[in-house]
Amino acid sequence: MENLIDIRDLSVDEIQELVRVALDIAADPSRYSEKCRGKKLATLFFEPSTRTRLSFEAAMYELGGNVLGFSEAQSSSASKGESVSDTARMVSCYADIIAMRHPKEGAPLVAASKASVPVINAGDGGHNHPTQTLTDLLTIWREKGRLSDLTIGLCGDLKFGRTVHSLVAAMSRYPGIRFILISPEELRVPGYIRKDVMTANGIPFEETTDFVSAMPQLDVLYMTRVQKERFFNEADYIRLKDMFILTPEKLAYAKEDLCIMHPLPRVNEIATAVDDDPRAAYFRQALNGKYIRMALIMKLLGVK
Amino acid sequence: MVIDAISNGIVLDHIKAGRGMDLYQILKLDKLECSVALLKNVTSRKMGRKDIIKIDEVIDLNFDVLGYVDPGITVCIVKDGKLDRKFTVGLPERVTNVIRCRNPRCITTVEPEIPHIFKLTDRENRVYRCIYCESRAKNRD
Numbered sequence: 001m002e003n004l005i006d007i008r009d010l011s012v013d014e015i016q017e018l019v020r021v022a023l024d025i026a027a028d029p030s031r032y033s034e035k036c037r038g039k040k041l042a043t044l045f046f047e048p049s050t051r052t053r054l055s056f057e058a059a060m061y062e063l064g065g066n067v068l069g070f071s072e073a074q075s076s077s078a079s080k081g082e083s084v085s086d087t088a089r090m091v092s093c094y095a096d097i098i099a100m101r102h103p104k105e106g107a108p109l110v111a112a113s114k115a116s117v118p119v120i121n122a123g124d125g126g127h128n129h130p131t132q133t134l135t136d137l138l139t140i141w142r143e144k145g146r147l148s149d150l151t152i153g154l155c156g157d158l159k160f161g162r163t164v165h166s167l168v169a170a171m172s173r174y175p176g177i178r179f180i181l182i183s184p185e186e187l188r189v190p191g192y193i194r195k196d197v198m199t200a201n202g203i204p205f206e207e208t209t210d211f212v213s214a215m216p217q218l219d220v221l222y223m224t225r226v227q228k229e230r231f232f233n234e235a236d237y238i239r240l241k242d243m244f245i246l247t248p249e250k251l252a253y254a255k256e257d258l259c260i261m262h263p264l265p266r267v268n269e270i271a272t273a274v275d276d277d278p279r280a281a282y283f284r285q286a287l288n289g290k291y292i293r294m295a296l297i298m299k300l301l302g303v304k
Numbered sequence: 305m306v307i308d309a310i311s312n313g314i315v316l317d318h319i320k321a322g323r324g325m326d327l328y329q330i331l332k333l334d335k336l337e338c339s340v341a342l343l344k345n346v347t348s349r350k351m352g353r354k355d356i357i358k359i360d361e362v363i364d365l366n367f368d369v370l371g372y373v374d375p376g377i378t379v380c381i382v383k384d385g386k387l388d389r390k391f392t393v394g395l396p397e398r399v400t401n402v403i404r405c406r407n408p409r410c411i412t413t414v415e416p417e418i419p420h421i422f423k424l425t426d427r428e429n430r431v432y433r434c435i436y437c438e439s440r441a442k443n444r445d
Binding site for chain 1: 409414415435436
């Protein structure tokens with residue numbers, strides 16, 4: 001593996017190896033504190049994403065490395081009209097590895113084709129966000145002890161939520177997976193995900209608007225935010241954003257060992273009263289994001 | 305109608321009827337100095353009707369373009385009056401700068417130097433997708 005652009009670039013075995021290293025890091029992070037001494041990560045964030053950027057930076061610092069970069073296009077040479085290709089070539093002279101976030105789909109792939117150092121896609125528009133998917137897989141592994149034989153509920157914006165699409169694609173490669181897709185009619189999962197991913201892989205799924213009835217069946221519940229920026233019409237946004245809110249009352253119908261996940265940031269789709277429930281894994285999920293990025297940086301830099 | 309046989313050149317046979325002019329333009333055959341014949345609606349036992357293009361010179365042709373426009377085309381390369389090579393082009397695995405990505409969110413829309421590359425993702429349904437954003441190309445059929 002030279003770059004990570006799309007979660008499908010990784011085989012099941014490669015994912016398992018990253019999860020294994022991340023688990024080892026989580027068990028004793030101090031053993032990894034010098035692994036990337038003298039190495040530099042460039043975080044090229046052409047659009048703001050505090051969470052992902054901080055996670056990458058924290059990962060590199062914990063490995064003993066250094067970080068340089070920018071957090072929005074305005075403070076980069078892109079504002080002067082520099083192409084992604086030229087930026088990638090230039091940054092390759094200064095850094096050992098690049099994490100790139102860009103509003104345009106495919107920008108990290110273009111960068112990877114020109115850079116002489118590994119490139120990690122840290123999110124390209126509404127397209128791919130493979131390190132979020134790796135974070136989700138590590139979280140499921142740590143919370144459930146397996147990535148197979150699970151009923152996974154996906155709830156909220158299943159139409160525009162790229163984390164949902166990537167997670168479905170990634171989990172469809174494991175045996176015994178079943179999905180329950182909980183969303184308003186307007187935000188159903190796109191047809192190509194149903195046909196090309198789930199149906200093509202023989203993955204059983206059902207679509208429902210009945211959150212409470214789905215709840216007792218779930219091993220994992222993946223909540224998503226209805227994103228305001230996806231709507232042209234404010235009234236539609238307001239109507240849809242409050243349709244599925246996870247509350248302690250709804251959780252009363254769930255299994256004792258349910259794992260509740262959310263890529264964050266949340267708005268109101270999970271009531272804060274749920275946060276102290278031991279089943280709420282979303283802040284642990286954010287921590288897992290650092291561990292899996294540490295494992296990924298090491299792998300791409302060839303550090304053992 | 306009589307079209308002279310060519311002694312050194314290329315014959316594109318079994319073009320789906322009506323596609324000949326498309327190909328003539330896409331391959332920029334109008335820019336050639338040599339003789340070029342486009343025959344439309346020729347009777348064919350196999351196809352009913354077909355188009356044929358005869359080029360009176362062996363030129364570099366982009367077979368990926370041919371295959372994308374019409375994978376059933378037979379290419380005959382004639383040298384010294386004899387058939388030198390004959391083959392069917394078939395669907396190419398990827399095409400470069402043949403299809404343009406129309407997704408406004410794709411990086412190709414803001415950086416004109418990036419080649420527009422599409423790869424074949426579903427041979428049965430002839431689905432091509434942009435390698436950058438995975439948008440599906442509009443089918444020619």
